[in-house]
Amino acid sequence: MKNKSEKPPAAPAVSSQRQGPRHIAVIGAGIAGIACARTLMQAGHQVMVFEKSRGAGGRMSTRTTEFGGFDHGAQYFTVRDSRFEKALSITPGLVRPWSANTVRILDELGRVVAASPPPKEAHWVATPGMNALVRHWAEPLADAGRLMLQTTVVKLEADKLHAGRWQLQTEAPGGEARVFPGFDNVVLAVPSVQARALLITSQQGAGLVEAMAHVDVAPCWTLMLAFPQALQPNLSHLGPHWNAARSTHHRVAWLSRESSKPGRNAIERWTVQASPDWSQRHLEDDAERVTAKLLKAFTEITGIRAQPPYASVHRWRYAQTTEPMGKSHALDAASGIGLCGDWCLGHRVENGFVSGLEMALALA
Numbered sequence: 001m002k003n004k005s006e007k008p009p010a011a012p013a014v015s016s017q018r019q020g021p022r023h024i025a026v027i028g029a030g031i032a033g034i035a036c037a038r039t040l041m042q043a044g045h046q047v048m049v050f051e052k053s054r055g056a057g058g059r060m061s062t063r064t065t066e067f068g069g070f071d072h073g074a075q076y077f078t079v080r081d082s083r084f085e086k087a088l089s090i091t092p093g094l095v096r097p098w099s100a101n102t103v104r105i106l107d108e109l110g111r112v113v114a115a116s117p118p119p120k121e122a123h124w125v126a127t128p129g130m131n132a133l134v135r136h137w138a139e140p141l142a143d144a145g146r147l148m149l150q151t152t153v154v155k156l157e158a159d160k161l162h163a164g165r166w167q168l169q170t171e172a173p174g175g176e177a178r179v180f181p182g183f184d185n186v187v188l189a190v191p192s193v194q195a196r197a198l199l200i201t202s203q204q205g206a207g208l209v210e211a212m213a214h215v216d217v218a219p220c221w222t223l224m225l226a227f228p229q230a231l232q233p234n235l236s237h238l239g240p241h242w243n244a245a246r247s248t249h250h251r252v253a254w255l256s257r258e259s260s261k262p263g264r265n266a267i268e269r270w271t272v273q274a275s276p277d278w279s280q281r282h283l284e285d286d287a288e289r290v291t292a293k294l295l296k297a298f299t300e301i302t303g304i305r306a307q308p309p310y311a312s313v314h315r316w317r318y319a320q321t322t323e324p325m326g327k328s329h330a331l332d333a334a335s336g337i338g339l340c341g342d343w344c345l346g347h348r349v350e351n352g353f354v355s356g357l358e359m360a361l362a363l364a
Contacts, residue, residue, distance in 0.1 A: 021044050021045050021046055022045045022046070022184040022185060022363070023045075023046045023048075023165075023182050023183050023184050023185075024037075024040055024045055024046070024047050024048075024183060024184060024185045024186070024187065024363065025047075025048055025049075025050065025153075025166065025168055025180070025183040025185070025186045025187065026040075026047060026048070026049045026050070026187045026189055027049075027050050027153050027168075027186065027187065027188050027189060027190055027198075028049075028050075028051065028058065028188065028189035028190040028341070029049050029050075029051035029053070029055075029056035029057070029058065029134070029138060029147065029149075029189075030056075030057065030058020030059060030060065030134065030189060030190075030341070030342075030352060031057075031058060031060055031133075031134050031342075031349060031352040031353050031356065032058075032189045032340045032341045032342060032352040032353070032355045032356035032359075033049060033051075033058075033187070033189030033190075033340075033356060034049070034056055034134050034137050034138045034141075034356070035087075035137070035352070035353045035355075035356030035357050035360070036187055036189055036340055036356035036357070036359045036360040037049050037138075037141055037146075037356075037360075038137050038138075038140065038141070039356070039357055039360035039361070039364065040360045040363060040364055041140065041141065041146075043360070043364040045363075045364065046146075047141065047146055048146045048147075048148065048180065048183075049138070049141055049146060049147045049148065050148045050151045050152075050153050050168065050170065050180075051147065051148065051149050051150075051151065052150065052151065052152040052153075053149065053150070054149055054150055055131065055135065055149065056131070056134050056135050056138040056142075056147065056149075057073075057130070057131035057134045057135060058073070058134070058352075059073035059074050059316065059319065060073055060074045060126070060130045060131055060133065060134050060349060061073045061130065061131050062129030062130050062131040062132075063224060063312070063314065064129075065224075065226065065310060065312075066310075067226035067228055067267045067269060067309075067310050068226070068258065068259070068264060068265040068267050068269055069128065069129040069258070069264065070224040070258055070269060070271050071125070071129060071130040071258065071261070071271060072222045072224055072271055072314050073130065073222075073316065073319075074130055074349050075125075075130075075244075075254065075256055075271070075273075076098055076123040076124060076125050077123075077124050077125075077348065077349035077350060078121045078122070078123060078124065078348065078349075078350065079121070079122070079124065079350060080121070080350060081350055081353075081354055083353075083354070083357060084350050084353050084354065087353070088124075088133075091133070091136060091137075093127075094126055094127065094132060094133060094136055095124045095125065095126050095127070095133060096124065096125060096127055096262040096263060097122045097123065097124055097262070098123050098124065098125045098260075098261050098262060099123075099243070099260075113248075125261050125262065125263075127261075127262060127263030127264075128263045128264065129264075148170075148180075150172060150173050151170050151171075151172060151178075152170060152171050152172075153168050153169070153170050153198065154169050154170065154171055154198075154201070155168070155169040155198075155201055155202050156168060156169075156186055156198065156199075156202040156204055156337070157169065157202060159181045159182060159183075160181075161181060162181060162182050164184075165181070165182050165183055165184055166181075166183040166184075166185075166186050166336070167179055167180060167181035167182070167183070168180045168181075168183070168186070184336060185336040185337070185338065185363055186336065186337050186338070187337075187338045187339070187340060187359055187363070188337070188338070188339050188340075189339075189340050189341055189356060189359075190341065191217060191317075191318035191341065191343065192212045192215040192217060192318070192325070192339075192341065192343045193217065193317075193318055194318075195208075195212065195339055195341075196209055196212050199337075204335065204337065205332055205335065205337050207332055208330055208332055208337060208339055211325060211330045211339070212325060212330075212339070214323055214325075215321070215323055215324065215325050215343055216321070216322045216323035217318045217319065217320065217321050217322065217343055218276035218279070218280065218319060218320050218321075218322050219276065219279045219280055219283055219315070219316060219317050219318065219319055220273055220274060220276065220279050220315075220316045220319035220320060221273075221274040221278075221279045221282065221290050221294065221313055221314075221315055221316075222271060222272065222273050222274070222313060222314045222315075222316065223270075223271070223272040223273075223274070223290075223291060223294040223295065223298065223311065223312075223313050224269070224270075224271055224272075224310070224311070224312050224313070224314070225269065225270045225271075225272070225295070225298065225308040225310065225311050226267060226268070226269045226308055226309060226310035226311075227267075227268040227269070227270075227304070227306055227308050227309075228267050228268070228309060229306060229309075230267075230268040231266060231267060231268070238268055238302075238304045238306060239302040239303055239304040240302055240303065243256065243257040243260035244256040244257070244260070245301075247301055249275075249297055249300070249301055250275065250277075250278060251274055251275060251278045251293060251294060251297040252272055252273070252274060252275065252278075252294065252297045252298070252301060253273055253274065253275040253276070254272070254273040255270060255271070255272050255273075255298070255301065255302070256270070256271050257269070257270055258270065258271055270298065270302075272294055272297075272298050274290075274294060276319075276320065276322070279315075279319075283315070283317070287312075287313050287315075290313050290315075291311055291312070291313050294313065295308075295311060318343075320347045321342060321343040321346055321347040324343055324344060324345055324346050324347075324351075325339075325343065325344045325345075326344075326345075327344060327345075328340070328344055328345055328354055328355045328358040328359070329344055329355055329358050329359040329362060330344070331359070331362050331363070338359050338362070338363065339359075340355040340356050340358075340359035341355055341356075342355060
């Protein structure tokens with residue numbers, strides 16, 4: 001039995017004078033984690049990325065089905081930061097503008113209340129799916145064997161063989177446990193709730209935990225629907241003529257016709273994102289119940305009464321930041337642990353990129 005007065009394990013004392021390339025672990029392969037990792041890699045550091053999912057992308061994910069892809073996380077992104085613009089400019093053809101001036105504002109019954117004014121900034125999507133951008137940036141890491149997919153980091157601890165460094169305890173889906181040692185720095189590029197839980201479990205980064213105390217992120221249930229029956233010679237699409245809408249329906253906040261985006265196939269597909277309040281109230285409902293309720297709302301809003309051959313939902317527990325940390329990243333210089341993610345600044349895709357970039361610059 002442990003003595004109640006026993007102190008938490010001490011963090012490694014990281015020397016700010018260590019010269020040459022550093023060995024850095026990045027936990028999370030969303031846009032923030034990959035932006036951070038690729039910047040560090042380009043600066044000559046040795047980087048390893050750990051991701052619990054099957055692929056890179058995070059909330060810039062694309063669900064692949066027999067009917068085509070669904071951008072069931074981020075729907076599009078805008079570009080305001082010159083560094084993000086420059087990073088995109090070296091990947092010609094990978095991102096294309098989406099005609100978002102079709103967005104409508106709808107009332108509870110799906111009636112158009114107003115048309116949004118023409119956007120002041122272009123709305124961009126990656127092709128052929130939103131995950132293409134992050135996966136492209138992650139390719140050098142994957143090619144070098146530095147992207148560990150389906151690998152969940154369960155604990156950070158002082159390296160038992162290398163003084164002043166970190167080791168990570170991980171688990172694979174089959175329960176296989178591994179230890180990865182020898183890291184000078186560890187960057188947590190995951191949702192704030194997960195970052196906080198990992199630090200608390202590891203008994204590390206009390207100051208970082210405190211910095212995240214006021215961060216709040218709302219959940220989102222997403223419904224994906226496919227209507228291949230719309231592919232008929234005399235039928236270009238089903239339902240309304242608009243391709244995207246913000247809704248005041250109590251269940252639904254956003255709808256978009258996936259097939260209207262550039263670089264997608266022609267099968268009519270819709271992505272429906274529930275409102276934060278409704279998602280929170282029904283967070284633990286089973287998928288079948290959520291599908292039925294959101295499909296009913298979709299029918300009320302769009303007037304599309306045809307039965308979709310494909311209907312599926314995805315639950316994002318940490319979808320949209322409602323209260324950000326208020327700065328681009330956080331770094332505990334004494335321990336060498338850092339935090340980054342879109343939740344540091346807001347909820348936009350660009351927020352994630354800027355956060356990861358500035359985290360890397362702080363380390364490099």
